Amino acid sequence: MAASRLCQRTLSAFETSTRLWSPVSARYAPSQVTQQLALTSDFSLITWNIDAFSSRAIVRSRLILGSILEKTERPDIVFLQEVTSDVRSSILNNAKVREAFLVTDAEDKTSFEGVPFANMTLMSKKRFAFDLESQKEEDRVEGGSKFMLGPVSRVKLPSKYGRCALSVDIIPPSTPSIPTTTFRLINVHLDSLEHTLPYRTEQMAIIANLLREPGCGGGLVAGDFNAISPEDHALLDENGLVDAWLALHGKEGLDGATWGVGVKRRDGLGPGRLDKVAMLGVEAKEMEILRPGLIEVPQPGGDSDYMPCSDHAGLRLRFTV
Template identity: 30%
Template sequence: MDELVKRSIREVDAKKKATVPWKLDEPWKQSYHVFSVDRNNWVAIDPTTQSTTHTSPDASITRLALYSWNIDFMLPFPNSRMRTAIRHLEEAHVAMLDAQTASVIYLQECVASDLQLLASDPWVRSTFALTDLDITNWQSGHYGTVTLVDRRLAIADCFRVHYSQSAMERDAFFVDIRLGKNQDIVRLCNSHLESLALEPAYRPPQMQLIAKYMRDTSVHGALAAGDFNAIQDFDRHLHSDNGLKDAYLELGGREEDAEAGHTWGQQAATVLRERFGTTRMDKVYFCGGVRCLGFERFGAGEEIPDESERRQIVELGFDRPWVTDHLGVKAVFEVAPRANL
C-alpha cells in the first residue's frame, strides 16, 4: 500500500500543468455538456447564453437528491471501479426517486479515464448533463471533480474557483440550477478539500471561500458537499464558523456516533483503518432558502466483479475488493422561503 501511495504522488507530480489560464481564487467560467442523440456526441453549452440552454424550466421538480462520492484515484482498475459505482448509483438510488425529485451527483478524485467512461455510459448520456469531458478545467493534471446534473434541471451558471491556498491543486466547483415552482437559483458546490493534517491548515480558508459564494445574494440557497477530509478538531465546526448548516447534524446525527455517521475507514486498507480508525470525512453543508428533508450514507460493501482484479486489490492490503475507500453521502432538499428557515 505504501508503494501505491508513493507511485500516485509521483504520477500527480509528473502531470502538473506548466501554466493555466485562470487566476486563483477567482471564478473561471466553463461550459457543461449534454448528449445529442441526433449528432451522437456531447454538445458543449455555455450556461450564460440563454439561447443555448439545453432544457426548459420544469416547475414540477420541487426536490433535489444530492449524491457525493469520492472514488479513490490511487487504486488500480479505475474503469471497473467507476463502472460499478455508477451502476450502484443508477440501480439502488436514482432509479428509486419519484418524478418530482431531480438528482445531482458529485464525484471527487476522478481521473481522465473516469471522464471517458462517464461520457460513454448510456445511462449518463440519457439522464444527466456532464460538466467535464476532459481535465481542461482542473488545476491538477491528474485528478479532479466532476458533477452530473439531472437533464431536467435548467443550468444558469457553471464555474470553478481554484484555491490559492492549496498544496494539492484543489478547487471549488459551482453549478447554479433552477429549482421549484418559482425556478429559484440554487447554487451547488462540489469540492475535495485539502487532505491530511498539515501546517498551515488549508481547509479553513478553502471553506471560507466556498461559503462566500454560497451566501451570494444573487442565489436563493446553496448546497456544498464532497470529501471534506474532516480529521482535525477544527473540522467539526467549519460549517458553523462560516454560517452554514451540516445536513447530518441538522437531522439529529451526532459527531461522536461512528457507527451512524463516519464515511472513511470502514473500507480503507486494513493497516490504515487500524492506524487511523474511522472518521466523518464526507459532508453536506447548506444555507439560505433550502430545507433538508433527508440524509444517509451509501456505497457500503460495493465491490468490483472481476475475479482477477478482486484478488489484486485484496493483495494490496484490503479486507475486500471495494470500489473505493469512502462511503458516499446523500441528502434530499426542497426549496423553501427564506423567511420560513
C-alpha cells in the same frame, strides 16, 4: 484570505444525431425562465469520492456509477470526486449517463490538466431545464416545477494540491412579482492530510462566501471535506453553514463515518466522517450512507481477492429548496 480565480465551464448534453457532447450552458439567460408560481421543490443528491489511486479505477468507477444509476429512483444531482482523465472518458461513454444527465467538463480536458484528478457533476435532464425547449417539454414535474440551470464555474482555491470548487447554479421558477434568485450547488474535494488544515480553513471560508454572493439565495456544498480533526468539524459552524448529517441525526445519533470503516490503517487513523453536505437556505429531509460494493481482483495461481470499489462511502441526501 487569498483571492480565488474563476474559470467558466459548461454543462453538456449528448446529442444522438451527432454522437457528440454539446455545451448547453450558453443557450439561455435567467430572464428567460418561464414565469410561473414559485413552489418548493425536493431534490436528491448523491456525492461520492470514487478513489483515484487504487487499482482498476475504471472498473471500480463503473460499478459505483452503475449502483447510482440503477437505483429505483435515480438521483437528480451526482457529485463525483477523484475522477481521473480515463474515468472521465468512461463516464462520458456511459449510455445511461448520455441518456439521462447533463455533465460538466465534457467540452474539454482543461480541468484535468496538471492534476491527478478532478471533480465532476451530473445534473438530471428530467429535473432541470437546460434551454427553453426543455422547459416547455415538462414545466411541472414530480416534487415541484422544473428549475432552470444557470452558470457553471470552477473556483480555484488556495491549495497545495490544485483543488477547486465546481459550482452549478439552479434557478427556480418565478412570478413577475418575485425577483429571480439562484441557488448554488458546489462540488468540493478539500485538501488532504492533517498538515493542510490551514488550507482547508481558507477553502471553507471562500466556499461559504460563494453561497452568499449577491443574487444567490444559498444552496449546498457537498463532497470530500477531508475532515480529519476536531478543528475541521468546527469549520461549518464557523462559516454559518448547517451540517446536514447532524441536522438529521444529531451529534449523538447514527455514526456518519464515510472513510476507514472496517479497515486497519498503518497511520493509526480510525473511521472518519470525511465526506459531508453543508447547507445554507435549504432543508435536509433524509440522508444515508452508501457503502461501496466489492470487485473481484484476480490473484496469481487463479485465486481471487475482493476489494471495495472506493475507500470512501457515498452519501445520499434528499433536500428541499
